[in-house]
Amino acid sequence: KAGVTQTPRYLIKTRGQQVTLSCSPISGHRSVSWYQQTPGQGLQFLFEYFSETQRNKGNFPGRFSGRQFSNSRSEMNVSTLELGDSALYLCASRSEGANYGYTFGSGTRLTVV
Amino acid sequence: DQQVKQNSPSLSVQEGRISILNCDYTNSMFDYFLWYKKYPAEGPTFLISISSIKDKNEDGRFTVFLNKSAKHLSLHIVPSQPGDSAVYFCAASENTGKLIFGQGTTLQVKP
Numbered sequence: 001k002a003g004v005t006q007t008p009r010y011l012i013k014t015r016g017q018q019v020t021l022s023c024s025p026i027s028g029h030r031s032v033s034w035y036q037q038t039p040g041q042g043l044q045f046l047f048e049y050f051s052e053t054q055r056n057k058g059n060f061p062g063r064f065s066g067r068q069f070s071n072s073r074s075e076m077n078v079s080t081l082e083l084g085d086s087a088l089y090l091c092a093s094r095s096e097g098a099n100y101g102y103t104f105g106s107g108t109r110l111t112v113v
Numbered sequence: 114d115q116q117v118k119q120n121s122p123s124l125s126v127q128e129g130r131i132s133i134l135n136c137d138y139t140n141s142m143f144d145y146f147l148w149y150k151k152y153p154a155e156g157p158t159f160l161i162s163i164s165s166i167k168d169k170n171e172d173g174r175f176t177v178f179l180n181k182s183a184k185h186l187s188l189h190i191v192p193s194q195p196g197d198s199a200v201y202f203c204a205a206s207e208n209t210g211k212l213i214f215g216q217g218t219t220l221q222v223k224p
Contacts, residue, residue, distance in 0.1 A: 004156070031210055033210055033211070033212070035212075035214075042202075042214055042215070042216045042217060043157070043202065043204075043212075043214035043217075044214075045211045045212060045213065048209075048210040048211060050210070055209075055210060056209055056210055056211045058211070090156050090157070092156070094210075101147070101159050101162060102159065102212065103159065104149075104156030104157045104158070104159075105156050106154070106155050106156050107154075107155075107156050109154075
């Protein structure tokens with residue numbers, strides 16, 4: 001059974017640009033969440049999607065957005081990149097009723113220069 | 114306002130001994146708690162969880178204890194192995210898909 005796949009693994013962008021990250025959940029998992037990991041702030045929740053609807057949202061500015069497709073694949077977008085957006089972005093999926101045992105992908109390392 | 118805290122940034126133990134990682138929380142509405150293990154450049158790996166209606170859950174070498182009155186949980190690893198060396202995160206949830214993570218504790222198990 002394939003795990004959670006995130007692409008790309010590494011990305012370098014310039015301030016002011018926008019970026020789109022992709023996540024393919026484990027087959028059959030309909031819930032997908034995104035997290036940002038930085039050395040200073042740790043792992044912080046961005047948003048959760050279930051059946052193409054955003055179910056929860058963290059305390060991030062509107063520059064951070066996401067969506068989920070009918071096949072449960074998800075994308076997150078960050079517009080007008082800032083240096084502080086440099087982080088490891090992690091996607092996680094689970095099946096409903098799995099009692100919060102999210103499976104994480106390996107993440108996308110975004111560097112903003 | 115950090116709702117989940119891991120006050121020890123690092124812990125070093127000898128192989129074969131017990132490792133005890135601690136976590137405190139402030140939100141009494143949390144109903145589920147989890148522990149994750151993370152290696153550099155990888156995503157967190159789910160280890161073990163516990164519902165707020167229980168005070169102990171075991172899975173092999175890993176046991177999680179929950180003390181609701183003290184708002185404290187701990188992860189015991191017995192016996193510790195060098196391959197357990199990683200960063201350990203505790204996380205909590207309030208009956209939603211949103212996990213709130215602690216800052217992590219780096220465990221080093223010495224051979």
